[in-house]
Amino acid sequence: MLLRRVIPCLDVANGRVVKGTRFVDLVDAGDPAELAERYAREGADEIVFLDISAAPEGRGPLLDVVRRTAQRVFIPLTVGGGVRSEDEMGAVLRAGADKVSLNTAAVADPSLIARCAARFGRQAVVVAIDARRKLGQPAWEVLVRGGRDAVGLDAIAWAQRAADLGAGELLVTSIDRDGTQSGFDLGLLRAIASRVPVPVIASGGAGEPADFISAISEGGADAVLAASIFHRQQHSIDDVKAAMAGAGIPVRVAPRAA
Numbered sequence: 001m002l003l004r005r006v007i008p009c010l011d012v013a014n015g016r017v018v019k020g021t022r023f024v025d026l027v028d029a030g031d032p033a034e035l036a037e038r039y040a041r042e043g044a045d046e047i048v049f050l051d052i053s054a055a056p057e058g059r060g061p062l063l064d065v066v067r068r069t070a071q072r073v074f075i076p077l078t079v080g081g082g083v084r085s086e087d088e089m090g091a092v093l094r095a096g097a098d099k100v101s102l103n104t105a106a107v108a109d110p111s112l113i114a115r116c117a118a119r120f121g122r123q124a125v126v127v128a129i130d131a132r133r134k135l136g137q138p139a140w141e142v143l144v145r146g147g148r149d150a151v152g153l154d155a156i157a158w159a160q161r162a163a164d165l166g167a168g169e170l171l172v173t174s175i176d177r178d179g180t181q182s183g184f185d186l187g188l189l190r191a192i193a194s195r196v197p198v199p200v201i202a203s204g205g206a207g208e209p210a211d212f213i214s215a216i217s218e219g220g221a222d223a224v225l226a227a228s229i230f231h232r233q234q235h236s237i238d239d240v241k242a243a244m245a246g247a248g249i250p251v252r253v254a255p256r257a258a
Contacts, residue, residue, distance in 0.1 A: 005201075005224070006045055006226075006237055006240050006244075006251065007201065007223055008039040008227065009048045009050065009203065010047065011050050011052045012052065012053075015032075016032070017032050032065055032068075036072060036073045037072040039073075039237065043237045043252075044075060044237055045075065047073055048101070048225060050081050051079075053146070055105075055144065060082045061082040061091075063091060066079050066095040076099065077098050077099075078097065078126055079097040079101065080128055083101075083102055089124075098124070099123070099124050099126050099168075100116070100124060100125065101126040101171060103127070103130065107151055107158070113125060117165070117168070122166045124168065125166060125169075126167065126201075127169075127170055128170075129155055129171065129172050130143045130144070130146075130175055131143070131185075133176055140155035140191075142155050143175060156191050159172070159192045160196055167198060170192065171203055172200055174188055174204035178203075178205065181208075183214065184211055184221075184224075185204065186214060200220065202215035206224065206225075
């Protein structure tokens with residue numbers, strides 16, 4: 001039986017974890033290595049580390065911060081932000097990441113997905129899609145550079161192409177819901193999950209344990225990701241997993257210390 005994953009997200013700017021609403025109004029949430037270690041201890045299945053200022057600043061990933069974080073956690077670590085080539089992906093993997101998330105650079109050069117998958121295996125390639133609903137339409141557009149720029153690309157079509165090119169997983173974030181705690185965009189999740197053969201991670205909008213359940217049972221997601229509710233300790237990973245298990249969703253239960 002496939003276990004569904006609960007994944008805390010560390011949005012990192014200037015070496016610190018930050019969190020805002022709809023990708024703006026960012027506030028400090030702590031040290032990435034310390035938070036990652038805490039979440040691993042509390043039963044997180046994976047950690048996603050996104051350097052959200054790398055693409056807007058036109059620089060590569062913060063390898064020292066990645067290395068320091070990887071040294072303190074022993075669960076899968078996905079790192080994204082600023083990776084623009086196979087060599088940069090290799091550097092991030094050598095720094096301790098298990099998977100690398102591609103976003104802005106993959107939209108600019110989709111062949112990067114295929115090249116990275118060929119070199120490192122598609123299981124190591126995550127394509128992150130930041131999507132915003134088109135006004136008054138049942139459709140979503142892709143934004144890049146930390147949600148700053150629309151590129152005239154349909155999110156559903158891009159998800160399908162990314163999977164075809166070799167993405168092993170898709171991290172789908174609703175910009176409209178990000179930081180609002182109003183629930184995941186189930187329509188967006190359904191539209192993508194029903195059209196791709198790879199796992200979909202739901203992101204953007206988690207506010208209650210029930211939202212995680214809906215993302216999987218109604219949205220078709222394979223994993224659920226959140227930041228605010230964990231950073232602010234509104235709900236614990238245990239709370240979320242207990243609710244999911246109670247709804248019949250298989251999850252990994254972390255062993256408790258004696």
